[in-house]
Amino acid sequence: MTLMHDVAPAPAPTTQTMTMAAALNRALADAIETDPDVLVFGEDVGALGGVFRITDGLTERYGEERCFDTPLAESGIVGTAVGMAMNGLRPVIEMQFDAFALPAFEQVVSHVAKMGNRTRGAMRLPIVIRIPTGGGIGGVEHHCDSSEAYYAHTPGLTVVCPSTPQDAYSLLRAAIASPDPVIFLEPKKLYWSKGEVDTSVVAEIGSARIVREGSDVTLISYGSSVATCLEAAEIAAVEGRSVQVVDVRSLSPIDDATITAAVRATGRAVVVAEAPGYASVASEIQSRVFERCFEYLEAPVRKVTGFDTPFASPKFEHWYLPDADRVLDAIDSLHWLDENAGEA
Amino acid sequence: MTLMHDVAPAPAPTTQTMTMAAALNRALADAIETDPDVLVFGEDVGALGGVFRITDGLTERYGEERCFDTPLAESGIVGTAVGMAMNGLRPVIEMQFDAFALPAFEQVVSHVAKMGNRTRGAMRLPIVIRIPTGGGIGGVEHHCDSSEAYYAHTPGLTVVCPSTPQDAYSLLRAAIASPDPVIFLEPKKLYWSKGEVDTSVVAEIGSARIVREGSDVTLISYGSSVATCLEAAEIAAVEGRSVQVVDVRSLSPIDDATITAAVRATGRAVVVAEAPGYASVASEIQSRVFERCFEYLEAPVRKVTGFDTPFASPKFEHWYLPDADRVLDAIDSLHWLDENAGEA
Amino acid sequence: MLFTTPTARVASATDPHVLLPRDEPVRLIDQDGVAHADEGYALPGADLLGRAYRGLVEGRRINDQANALVRQGRLAVYPSSHGQEACQVAASLVLGEHDWLFPTYRDSVAVIARGVSPADAMVLLKGDWHSGYDPHEHRVAPQATPLATQLLHAVGFAQAARHRGEDTVVLAMCGDGSTSEGDFHEAMNFAAVFHLPVVFFVQNNEFAISVPLSRQTAAPSLAHKAIGYGMPGQRVDGNDVAALLAVLGEAVDRARAGGGPTLVEAHTYRMQAHTNADDDTRYRQRAEVQAWTAKDPLSRLRGYLVAQDLLDEEAEARLAEGAETIAAALRDALNADADLDPEDLFRFVRSSRSPQLQEQWHQLRDELERSGSDHEGAAR
C-alpha cells in the first residue's frame, strides 16, 4: 500500500525561504499550472486573496475560471465541490475559519467521505478542503477552534496538518493530487512562520516525521503544537533530558509504525495538541501508543491538550493554550523517580 | 458537584414492563404534563408519532401547542430550539436519524454548546436533542450511523445514551430537567427491547452503572453494545471467566470514579462500542482507563468497535457490527497466559 | 432540439415578473384525456407521447413489482412513485443522451427510464450495497437519501461541465419537503448566480412522510421561490405527462442555450405510504387519496391516445407484455442472492487501503476463518 500520488513536478522548482502562507500559495499556483482540472474557490478567495491571503494573486494570474468567489454558503461550497469532483474536476476549496466549515458538515460526512465507497470506487472525489485551524492569534469566538477530531473520526476522509512551510507546500500538492478527499488543516498561528521550501520535494500522505531525536521521552504532536514541543524539548535538554519530537502530520491515516517505534525506544510519551482533549485525535494517539507500546512503557502516556471548554476569548487564550511549561509538567510526571528507584 | 436535577415526580408513578420506545414516550408525556415549558417538535413527530413512534399520541393528548411537526430542516429545528430556550422554554426535539442531525451541526456546536458560556450563564439552554443512533436494524445508508464522538468531543454538551427502558425513562426525564443542553442518543436496535420501568426512579446524569459483577475482566460499554457485552459475559462465564460489565450511560461528562475503580479491581478491560473506533468515545475511555489504571493493568486495554469504514449496507451489517464473538476474542487477547506464567 | 418553445420566456432585467410562475399549473391534457391548447406550451408530438406512455406503463409495473418484492422480503424498503410516474418518465425523456439526472430515493422509475437496469437500481433498496450502478454508464448520479444535498451536487456537476465547454444539462429532482432544507436554497442560489444549466424539478406530492405541504411553506406555490434567486419558476400538473414534457423540455432547452437554471414545481400526489414501513392512515384520509385516482397519469394519457387513435388494444397488450418482461427480470434478479464478499467493506473506502483498514480487514478475515467462512454459523 502506498499513499504516494503522482504529483506533477513544480513548473519551476526552487528552494527558497518563505512563510507557510507563501508556501501554500505557491502550492496552489503550481497545482493550477500543472493540472487543468484544479479549481480554487470559496469565500473571498478571489480579488481579496482570502482573509489570510493564501490565494493571493491567483485570480489575477489565472483568471476567474481557476480561482473564484462563491456566494456565502459553506454547504453550497462543499456540495458544489462534490458535484464538480463527480464530474472530473479537482476542487480545492477554502473554509474561512474552522467553525465556519461546520455548516458544511453534512456534505462532508454524508457525501465527501462516502461517495467513493457508495459507488464502489466508480466516483472518487478528489476534493481538498482547506481549513485554517486553531488559535494563538487572538481571534474572537468561533475563529480559533480546532475541529480535527470531527474529521479524523469520519471514515473515508484523509486529514493532514502541516507544521512547516515545506510540509505545507508538499502536503498540499500531495493532497491535491490524491484521488481521495483530504481535509487540509492549516494552523493559523503558523501562517507567518518561515522556513525553507524546496518545491521539488514530494510528500507522502500518511507518514509522520521525527522532528527531533531524543532518547528519554517522545513528544507526539502536530500543527502548531510541534513548535511548543520543540520549545519544551530545548528547555528539557538544558535540564538534562533528551526529548524526541514526532510530527504526526497525517492525522488520518496515521503512521503507527513511526510512532510506535519511537515510543518503544524511549518508553515514555506525551501527546500534545491544541484541541479539547476529550474524544480527540490526541486521545486516539494516546490509546494507540498505550496499546502498541504497553510492554515498553515506563509510565502512563500523558496528553496535554486544550481544556474541555469552548475556546477561550482572546484575553484568556494564554491560559487555555498548551504551552511548553505544561508539556514540561507532563514530562515531569512520567515516573522518573520510580525508574531511578528501580535502577538504584 | 452534582448533576442531579429536580425532576418533577411522574404524575401517576407506575412500575410496568415496557419497551424502550414506550418508556421514552412515557418520559415525554410525563415531562409535558409536569412542566408547562416543555415543547416537543421535529419532523413527523405529530400525527405520525415519529418514524419510531416515540412521540406517539402526544399531539393527540396535549395538542399542537405541545407537540408539533416542523418544516423539514434540521438546522431550523435546532436553531429555533435555541431561540425558544433563550426565551425560557425547554424544547425536546427529535432528529429523525443520526445522519440527518448533521445539517444542524453548526447550530449544535456554535450555539447549543456555547450559549451558556458565551453569556456567562445568563442564558442557559435547556434543550434536549433526541437522536436515534446506531445500526442493527438493517437500515440503508445514512440511517445507521453512530455519531456520539462528534458530540462528546464538543465542550458544553452533555451526551447520554441509555441501554435499558428504565434508564431511557429516567435519563430522559433528567435530561429534560437539566438546565444544560443534552444530546440524548437512543439506540434504534433497543427501541423494542423490554424491561421493567419504575417511573419514580430519578437518574443522575454523569453516573455509570455496574450492570454485571465480575472479577477477571471489565467490559466498558454503552447503548446497544451493553447487551453484546452481557452476551459475551454469559459465554465467558461458561468458559470459567468472571466478566464485569459497566454501562457508561453518560458519555460526557463521564463517570471516571466508577470506571476506574472497576478496572483497578479486575486489572483487565475491553471497551466496546458500535461507532468507528478512530478518535472515538471508545478511544477516550480506553486512554482514560490506561492512564488512571496503569499500575493495575495486567494487559493493554482493548477496544472492540465498528470498523473505520462507512456504516455497512444491510447485507454487510453482520460483518460490521461488534458481536459477542469479537468481544470474546478481545478478552482472549488480554495476556492470560502471561499472568498464569507469572503466577506459576 | 426535441422540444420547441412556442413563446420563449426569457428573464428580463426590466420586468422581474416574468420570473413568476402562473397562478395555475400548466396542463395540456385534462383528467378526461382531453387536450387543451395553451398559449405558452405546445402539445408534444405523437411519437414522444407514445414513448412517454410506454414509460408510464413500465414505471407503474415496476412500482407494483417492487411493492410485491417488499412483501416477499426481497427488498428492504421501497419508496414508491406510484401516482408520480408522469414526473418520473418526463424527467428522463426530456434529457439528451449526454445530460445527467440527479435523483432521490423515490426516483427509481426515472433512474430505470434512463437505462439503468431495474436490478441495479434496486441494489440500494435490497441492501446489498449503497448503490448498484456506475453513475457514468447512464449518466445518473447515485440516488440521494439525505434530502436536498444532491441539488448542490447537480449544480457543481453542471459547473464542471461548463468549465470544460460541454453543453450538458443537469436535471435535479427533489420533493416538496426537501425545499425546506438549507441545501435547497444554496443550490438554487449557486445555480442562479453562476447561471448554470440546471433544471430543478420539485415533485410536490403534498407530503413529506406525514407532514403536509401546509407545514412546509406558506408561499403561494413552491415555484414562487424562483424569483428570489432570479430564475424563472413554473408550475405544472404533475400527473399530465404532456405538460411535464413541455415545461421541463422548455427548461432544458433554455439551460442548454445558456439561459440558466429553472425551477419547475409539479403538482402531484404520493398515492401510497411514504415507504412500506410507513402507515399513512395515521395522517391522511383514505378519501383524499381516492380523490387523486381520477387524476391518474396513466389513464389520462391513455384516454388521450385512444381518442386520437394512437393506441389500440393490441398496442396496449404489447406494452403490458413488455412491462411484464421487465417485472419478471426484476423478480428473478432480486430472488437471486448476491454473492457478497466481506472484504468489500474495506475495498472502496479509499482508493488505496490505509494500514489501519488493512489491519481491520485482517482482523475480520481471521475471525471469519476461525469461525468457518460463515459468520452466522460461528461456534466458538
Add this chain to the structure above:
Amino acid sequence: MLFTTPTARVASATDPHVLLPRDEPVRLIDQDGVAHADEGYALPGADLLGRAYRGLVEGRRINDQANALVRQGRLAVYPSSHGQEACQVAASLVLGEHDWLFPTYRDSVAVIARGVSPADAMVLLKGDWHSGYDPHEHRVAPQATPLATQLLHAVGFAQAARHRGEDTVVLAMCGDGSTSEGDFHEAMNFAAVFHLPVVFFVQNNEFAISVPLSRQTAAPSLAHKAIGYGMPGQRVDGNDVAALLAVLGEAVDRARAGGGPTLVEAHTYRMQAHTNADDDTRYRQRAEVQAWTAKDPLSRLRGYLVAQDLLDEEAEARLAEGAETIAAALRDALNADADLDPEDLFRFVRSSRSPQLQEQWHQLRDELERSGSDHEGAAR
C-alpha cells in the same frame, strides 16, 4: 402604537403580488434633505425624527471612537457600521420596550441604541469575553458571529413568546451576504409557516467582506425572496432613517397585530473596510466609496431638520457634546484593563462543573500557583 400605516399591506391569498417589494426602494427624504410624500408610508413625526437624529450622531461618534480604539490596540477588532447608522438607529427605535433585537457583530450601534452600555457592547471586540451584557437586561441577544444563525434564534424566540401569549416582536438583523446561507432560508420559512412576529432586516451594504452583491444573488432584489416564503418583502433606502422608521415600523406593527413576518431589505453601503483587519483597496474603487458620501444618512436628516427649523446650531452642539460624553466613557472603559479570573474558563461551560472540568481547573490553578500567579512571568 408609535407607527401608523397609511395603507396597510396585507398578504392576500388571492393576489400573491402584494408580497412583492416595490421596484424602487422606499425613500421619504432624499439625499438633499428634501421630504417627498409617499402613497404607502407617512413621514415619521418630528419627535421621532429628533430621537433618530440623536441616535445617528451618537452612532457615528461611537463608530469613530471604536476605530480609534482599534488603532490604539484597545479593541482587537471592530466591524464598523459607518454609513449604516440609519439602519442601526431605526432597528432600535422601531422596537417597543419588551421587544427583542437579534444583532450581528456589525450591529454594535444598534445594540447600544437599545440601552446596552458601549463598554459592555465592546467586551466581545475587546477580547475580554464572548459577550459583555446580560441579554435579558435590554432584550438584546448576544451579537452573532456565525452568519445567519441568529435568524433562527430570533424565530424560536418569537415562537416561545407567542406560546406564552406575549405580544413581543423580534427584529433580526443580517447582511446581504448572510442571505446566501441555508439558515437564512430556514429562518424565513419557519417564521412564515408558523406566522410569527419576526421582522427580518437585511442591511444590504453591497459587500460581504470582499464579495460584491452580484456574487450573492441574481435576484431582482433580496426582498424578492419574501414571496417564496409567503411573507411580504419591502425595499427601503438604507440611508434614509425616515423611510426606515416607516417601513420597519409598519413591519413591527403587522407582526404585533398577528400579521406574521416581513422581510425588509435596506439598500446601504459599508463605507469602511470589513473590519480594521481588512484591506478594501483590493476589491473596490475609492471612487465607488466616495460616491456614497453624498448619500450619508446624517447629513441627509440634518438637512431636513434644519430646513424644517427642527434643528439649530445650539441643538447640534448639545448633541455633539452628548455623543462626546459617550465616546469619552467608552474610551475610559476600554483603557482600563479588566480584572480577569482564569477560573472563568471553567465557570460557565455547564451550570454545574463536571468532575473533568474541575480536574482541569485544578491543573491550571496548580500550574499558576507554581509559576506565581502570573502565567506570563512563569519561570521554571
